[in-house]
Each structure stands twice: as C-alpha cells, then as structure tokens.
Amino acid sequence: MAPTRAAVCSASDSLVIPARKGGRPKKDMRVPDRRSKAAKDETETASYITGSGAPAAGATSLEQALGIQVRSIRRQLDLTVSDLANAAGISVGMLSKIENGQISPSLSTLQSVARALNVPITALFSTFEERHDCSYVKAGQGVVIERRGTKVGHQYELLGHGLGGDIVVEPYLITLTQEAVPYTSFRHGGVEFIHMLSGEVVYRHGDRTYHLRPGDSLMFDSAAAHGPEELITRPMTYLSIIVYSRQAE
Structure with a gap:
C-alpha cells in the first residue's frame, strides 16, 4: 500500500506538501531560498535587532562616526596622520585605529586629539549627533x-x-x-x-x-x-x- 504522505523532496529542492488521502502530492510553487548562508545570517541578525527585515537603525556606531570626524578635521587642517599623532602624543597606530572606528578611545586620548586639532571635545561627536535630536545624560555621568x-x-x-x-x-x-x-x-x-x-x-x-x-x-x-x-x-x-x-x- 502506497504511503499517504510524501517523504522526499524533488531534485530541485522544492518543497512537497502532504497529499490528501488517495490523492497525489501537491508541489509547493514557492520560490526556494537559494541565498548564501552569510546572506541569511545577515537578515536573521537584522530581524533580531529591529523586529523586521529592515536594517538596524543607527548603523554607524559612535566609534565610526568619531573616526570619520577626526579624519575630516585633520584633513581640513592639512595634517598627516603622523603630524596629528605626534601633536596629540599618541602612536600612529592608535590614531589610525581611532580614524577607522576600530577602538573606543579613552577620554584622556580624546582630549589630547581635540587639543591637537584645536577644537572642543564636543566637535568630535558632532557627526554622530547630527542623526539624533536628543542628548540624554544620567545624573553624575557627565x-x-x-x-x-x-x-x-x-x-x-x-x-x-x-x-x-x-x-x-x-x-x-x-x-x-x-x-x-x-x-x-x-x-x-x-x-x-x-x-x-x-x-x-x-x-x-x-x-x-x-x-x-x-x-x-x-x-x-x-x-x-x-x-x-x-x-x-x-x-x-x-x-x-x-x-x-x-x-x-
């Protein structure tokens, strides 16, 4: 006696829906998901963060925005990475990591960079804050x-x-x-x-x-x-x- 439920998938990886008793299996006409595992993982990550398939808000991190601003001001002043690093008293490698958004620099380092660029420390955060309309600081955490x-x-x-x-x-x-x-x-x-x-x-x-x-x-x-x-x-x-x-x- 033939089974009443389909137990295999076709060679095209299409899904097979269980057949009614005495009938033939009905092929699912939905397009199979052939994306790479990396692409699937990316969508799953975005869904976890946002609750939908939409990109996560604020995709540019504070570290990245900070690095972009430091690089922008440095170039406006016609300074090389080495020039700014020496003026701020930090290594060239450290400054490169800051400009590439790879690290979260300490407050003392940010003060040194801002002083070397002759700008207030708040100027280093301006690019990031342009995307928001509010700044919230808890008591004692300024x-x-x-x-x-x-x-x-x-x-x-x-x-x-x-x-x-x-x-x-x-x-x-x-x-x-x-x-x-x-x-x-x-x-x-x-x-x-x-x-x-x-x-x-x-x-x-x-x-x-x-x-x-x-x-x-x-x-x-x-x-x-x-x-x-x-x-x-x-x-x-x-x-x-x-x-x-x-x-x-």
Missing part, C-alpha cells in the same frame, strides 16, 4: 573635562553633546571646590548663561560685579573678561551654558 583656561579647583562636567547644525551648545555643571581660587580672565566667543545652584559668589563680567546666590541667573557676552571674583560660600555649583557659532570653533 564627562568631566578640562576646558582651556580652567584653574585649580574649577571642575567642569559636560552634560550633553552638540546636536549638529550651525550653533554649538555646551552645557556644563561647574563646581568650585574648597581649593578653588578666584579667576576673572575667562574669555571666549559666544554667549554664556549661568544659573546658581548652591553656594555664593561675586561674579565679574567686564567692569561690573554680581552677587549670585542659589536661584540667581546671569547671561552675558562671553567675549568680555569674566569669572568668579570672590568666593563667598564654598563649595559652590552652577549651571553654565555656552552658545556660539560652529564657524567660530
């Missing part, structure tokens, strides 16, 4: 950096990265510790906004001074000399937001 002109006891925590476009916004949480010393000669392009969170300070801008307490705010043209002139209650913290044109970087 990047602690040293800005040009930073003095002893002045701690800067960067609270967000630039989002691209023609305007650069640098939000900082600034802490003046017990060891902080007055300094009123900060100068840089753009506009700065300060909002006092704790402590008290007499803040100078140009030829005028302002006594700032928690809740007080000050906004000024930061091309004029400015900074804390008298530290009344230490430690103190305030929010500082610096805004300037990207062309001035």
